[in-house]
Amino acid sequence: MTELIPVCPLCGGGVVKQETEKIIRVGQDVVILKVKAGVCQHCGEKVYTKETHERIQEIRRELKERINELKPVGHTYIYGAGI
Ligand SMILES: [Zn+2]
Numbered sequence: 001m002t003e004l005i006p007v008c009p010l011c012g013g014g015v016v017k018q019e020t021e022k023i024i025r026v027g028q029d030v031v032i033l034k035v036k037a038g039v040c041q042h043c044g045e046k047v048y049t050k051e052t053h054e055r056i057q058e059i060r061r062e063l064k065e066r067i068n069e070l071k072p073v074g075h076t077y078i079y080g081a082g083i
Contacts, residue, residue, distance in 0.1 A: 034053060
């Protein structure tokens, strides 16, 4: 397992491992993926290990086949065009 880099590649801030939510779009559907990431305590940038990044790509592919197995938890709305 690759260790997370300790400093943010954008701003040099400290990175702390946290449970985060990543939004994945599957056609018109939206999936919230719970994923551990390093989060920059200064700018909020999320950094993933190589393994996590690859797993997210796999999950993207899986979801195209398996989205119907997931239980919806709410609705997605689009609001505020052109702000
Ligand atoms: Zn940062």
